[in-house]
Amino acid sequence: MGEKSVEQPEGFGERLLGLLLDRAQQMPPQLIAPLIAEEVARIGGRDVSILLQDYAQELLVPLPGRKLHVSQPQPVADSPAGRAFLRAQIVEVPQADVGVRMYLPLLDGSDQVGVMALTLDTVGDDDRRLLRRLAGLVADMLITKNAYTDQFFLARRREPMSVSAEIQWSLLPPLTMSLPQVVVAGNLEPAYRVAGDSFDYALNDNVLHMALIDAMGHGLDAAVMATVAIGAYRHARRVFISLAEKYVFMDDAISQQFGPDHFVTAQLMHLNIATGEMELVNAGHPAPLLIREGRVVRQLESATTLPVGFGGELPRVKEHTLQQGDRVLCYTDGIIEEHVAGGEPFGEERLIACVNRLGEAPSEGMRADLRRLSHTLKRERGGRTSDDATLFMIEWRGGAADHLAVLD
Template sequence: MTDPAVLSGDTALAAARLFDGLLRRTHLSAPHDVADVVAEELHGALGADGVRLWLADYEHTALVRVPGRWSPQGAEQPLEGSMAGRAFTSAAVVGAPAADADGRARRRLWVPLLDGTDRLGVLELTLPLGGGQGRVPQDVLDVCERCAHLVAMVVASKNLYGDVFTRLQRSEPLTVGSELVRAMLPPQTYATDGLVVSAALEPAYDNGGDAFDYAANEEGLHLAVFDGMGHGLAAAAVTTFALAAYRRARRSGLGLLETYAEIDAAVASQFGGERHVTAVLARLDRTGGRLSWVSAGHPPPLLLRDARVVKTLQAPPAFPLGWRFGGSVAVAEEVLQSGDAVLLYTDGLIEARRDGGGLLGLEGLSDFLEQQAAAEQAASETLRRLRRTILSRPGVTLRDDATALLVEWRRGSEHRLLPQTAQE
């Protein structure tokens, strides 16, 4: 990426105008005004035309256009086989030749909307070419990329104050249980130097019993996956209650054993032993790679190393949360090597039924993860492909909710957060 200090004079002025306009106008704008504000400011600062915002649907199968005066509602594009979809799945800028009404050559760009590293959608725009070069100048391209990051932050922020973006991302209503759980979840992807966390939750519109959580704190990365007893609203209630108890314990500075005890007691007190939750509660030392975890009657995580699933991370089993049966609870530990990945998941993932009635199983899940690791797919793209390749195929039936939380760790700042951007 070009350093902001080397922007040409004209581009620097255009960038200042663009970001000043976006920040000033979105400060008090309503969510449904965002698409128009972005289109108008990009046109005024960079001469961009055909500006459109696209958001990914909940199933990550299509991009849906955000409506505005310059962008009618209703259109969508598939993630597979479209230029916008290519920009989303690769998290890289994609370009193609274009022309204006007078036949002058221009460049069509699709720029990923990244809130941090969480992929929200794509910014599409057409730009004039610079100096007869036949391509958009690199410093202008960099401004567009940074503009897309700002727009993603605006969308994420404005989504807290209205339903326009959430409605667009849904192709069908959520169940009440799913609505309850999704309101509690953090963003599906987080990354910083040396660390990537990404999650998937299925089925997208009817998941009531599963949840995930993470928190990147100074003392380490906290991770959790929960699976409430049953399905639907009752399962959602006990799962979200356990999640709230987990956050309370974590934010109080409790260790893993004390956190287990706090959640166990809270769930038992509230539900009287009639409901329980299985879980993995974990903490990763981001400096040295030491992973510590407690298993509350939950499937063991998988460890990937050098594109191979090398082991399941076993822990002395403890009772599910809410049983209050007592007994010993132990913390297991594993020191990760730089480049390792760990998958936490719920049993609905490996219990998915294939054609013929066979289960996906650990072997099928491991094979898939190894293929994606060998192809050097990012964590978020690995889980998107997991949805599409395994969970969304005809003939595959989910017997239960399925959740995955994939963590990649590298020592120091070795991690490649995102692919490099390109115009082609």
């Protein structure tokens, strides 16, 4: 394989991808990666590794398995594997002895699953084309098999995880969705102890539906309440049309299940990805921040609405219009209420200052930018996250809705 032959890579590609597709349905999870390693070895590839992102989004950890090369975890922030992961691009590193180490992002649609690494003696365009397609198929298989094995979860978990955190992670949609018209990315802290925070989204036709919630309390009680809130939201999203009706349905579900002393703060949005028109209901959350050209220009205010579960009146929906390239940053109160040195809350002004400072650097894509913001905020808070602290960002890019390319 390499630049010497044009026909061989394509023929091999058909055989390799066809073999994987033919056997995927009946293949047990533990045999996927060894099969890939075997096939790559037949054309000169070696030291195949599958690296998955840990739950704290700090490391890419090797998936153990027969015939796989298991190395040390690679930092997401500063490694070739991390660059491939964050930028969703192939990264090639020439080796001191012979060959090229290739790092290929594993993309399930537009969500980054991890990275596949391997070494080839020489690399040509045919190799890159085939391996990019192979990486896409591997990512799809990992997502499919993840539904009925704990193998991938255990590889990603770097420390003990609370029951409430297990519940919350099982609720989440993919952390990133990237389309030509819109990009979304979310992040949960503390990754291994999160309880009441969660988010959800869905793109139905031209409307992006989004919800960010924070259930009162801590531990398992908060996780159970968040589960009911997200379940009610999804049901309402699939039945009702208006944003106000979603709020009412969630409010009824929480009040009937938990009584008048329990509540969930929520932020609900509709974004028309063709026009940039946004509807917002804010039920007890800090107002989202509108970011334009890397700087916070204002808060997206909305009419006062009681938290979900208090039996509030039908909420008034606030309308906003985004410009192409605008970002909307939503966050839970754990971000700004954490106490820093001296005992004062971190506060919104510090949050805005961090966003503006990071916005001065070139963007590396939504997921990379949000991850960098999350870790910067944690450092600014002295490394403490005593309450759930969640970030969720939307970038509206606009443009025609018939593009087929996936961008980030």
